[in-house]
Amino acid sequence: MESKKIKIGLIGLGTVGSGVYKTLEAFENIEVVKIAVKNKNKKRNIPNLDETIITDDAYEVVSNPEIDIVCELIGGVDPAFDLIKTAIENGKHIVTANKELLAKRGEEIFNIAEKHNKVILYEAAIAGGIPIIMPIKTILAGNNITRVEAILNGTTNYILTKMDVQGASYEDVLKEAQELGYAETDPTGDVEGFDAAYKITTLATLAFKKKIRFENVYREGITKVRAEDMKAANDLGYKIKLIASAKMDEKGYADVRVHPMLIPQDSTLAHIDYVTNAVSLTGHPIGHITLSGPGAGEFPTASSVVGDILAIAAELDTTDYLLPMMRCRHEELAKCIDISDTQNKYYLSLNAKNNKGVIGNIGNICAECNISLESIVQKNVSENNTADITVITELCKECNMQSAVKAFEDSEFINSVNSLIRVQI
């Protein structure tokens, strides 16, 4: 089938945009006809870049009548939302890598797209190069997915891996990661778990086929994880990872969250190190699968953006209703369980006065809060006669654990509660 060239408009020519431009050069049936950038004078490392198609007005891209597909690669809600909306209203299909926009206003843009019979594809928004969105929507469509556990942020996984390998503190490793360009000058979006929370919001929505609101995603970053916790976790047979997870229980309640977690050393996710990402899915009939690969970067992300472009391009001439399986409808809102009502297993690190009754005292406080314990280990008795105590609980309610933490803070036996990290079950 001889077909005319598919015309692409790019919004954004940063790391991902450059990778997309370079990768698309290999495809004779695809042509980038307009590129919007913030600063037209910026020097770019793209050998074959056609400077004449560059504009600093993104509306020139979304309103260009020639363009079939608009790729939005600038991120953030504004002006991305309005640009995508305008592009759709002008008859363009959309490819985006914008996880924040999808998490916060996905419902709206998908409804606009559906109304105009356009598709929005976003493989690059979640787990970079790893094929996950298209597989869930197509070849895994026969499954009832009940659990997602994932490492979705390369920066925090790099930091935690380095802390583990080097025995270094969070602050020292963050500084090193910033120098190497793995962490931004303001690292908040990564280290406080926002980036992973955006991604799991969309991933859970897809997996459960019900809309998860970003506000219902519990979020906790890695800034309080200490070198001592990494060491204690290792001694107990665990690794500490920032895990984005989503579970659907039998009553139809979703539990979606991002927080540090102790995971067993023999689990697949425990071996996902540095900037690598991974997504584990559990469901019926598939059972359990894990997909791992590069979660960010110029070329891996370009792989996903270009894959989405080619999927649209392949059907543009063959049907008026493209990619039916890739449509998003979001008809139903998921019921979500509040973190305080969840059941978890915990790792707790306390500093206590080193006297005879302290272990019993810790046990008593837990018992009063309805918490059973798996182990209590005392170590590092210091010169000033204090001891570090590591507690692993059995499954218990989050609200009970929070009561126990308060009781420890009020107890005369306990000097400080150093860490409270959930353990994978």
Place this chain on the structure above:
Amino acid sequence: MESKKIKIGLIGLGTVGSGVYKTLEAFENIEVVKIAVKNKNKKRNIPNLDETIITDDAYEVVSNPEIDIVCELIGGVDPAFDLIKTAIENGKHIVTANKELLAKRGEEIFNIAEKHNKVILYEAAIAGGIPIIMPIKTILAGNNITRVEAILNGTTNYILTKMDVQGASYEDVLKEAQELGYAETDPTGDVEGFDAAYKITTLATLAFKKKIRFENVYREGITKVRAEDMKAANDLGYKIKLIASAKMDEKGYADVRVHPMLIPQDSTLAHIDYVTNAVSLTGHPIGHITLSGPGAGEFPTASSVVGDILAIAAELDTTDYLLPMMRCRHEELAKCIDISDTQNKYYLSLNAKNNKGVIGNIGNICAECNISLESIVQKNVSENNTADITVITELCKECNMQSAVKAFEDSEFINSVNSLIRVQI
């Protein structure tokens, strides 16, 4: 969009067929209208099975005018080839799990399908439940894939894992696997590497977008792997796995093979144990990804078959040219490199006379064959004054290594060549 029910015909109601039937019950827009079986009187564990739609004449399925999609789940070349051909000629789309047919006669059936504007989907034929065919053809389509390394046979991976964990012999573990139903009474297809070779033939064809002939796939099974080799590999920092691999070199020559391989313990595939399968892909722009999950079984395989059915069903009413990205064309045949011309690193286990000159003698024979060595380790000097010697070579030509093996067999210093296994590079 209100649409009529999509009508399915199943050929085969064994393990996979049963899983497919049970899984499809959840989909209101899909109806199984005819099922062909070998033995109509066989008792089956399918609670809601409609006995009236069962036939023992598979041609009743492929010629049934009501049916939109035929699922061929019997395996083997005959009569599957003719059934699929007839079904396509009768206007059916095809979903198959038949890796042998695809490897041996894929080109023909894809050409027939293309001629009749029908699609043949086969996610279940390779790596069971792991999404790999559809991802390669769709979301990874922008990539130039240069390397595939995979564990594609659950039976052999189970046997090798058990040999490793228990220190047991191949024969003992095979027997146990047969008793547990993980290996067949005649295990040849699995243990001699045929099953993995069928799968890598198709996977390499897809990855390289050039037809690989099954005859050009080098194949070696696991029957000669000894408990002593597993132990020696562990001591050297490796695991032994049956690896199906495909590489495309810069001159456009494909190197496709299945054989046991020593792989570093810190690699992802080293952690894929028991019946789990995994596929690692390397290419540009993606970099490196690994997909792992259940490679066989009633429900995981059903996940892939049902995913394929749903993909066809989704587009049946929206276009006359379904799933353009999933078409197979096989226009070009790949040039293949012969195993004797490949370069490999080797693990070699020799039993030698325990005298002073033996290490030097081994070194000399290797040097004469143009083989450089990484290490020679002597161990287990026995009562009858023989010693086991483990050699790891540097990269060298396969034909040189075969010459060296001959020279060892002729050498008066060497009692026997016990094992020769390639090492991952």
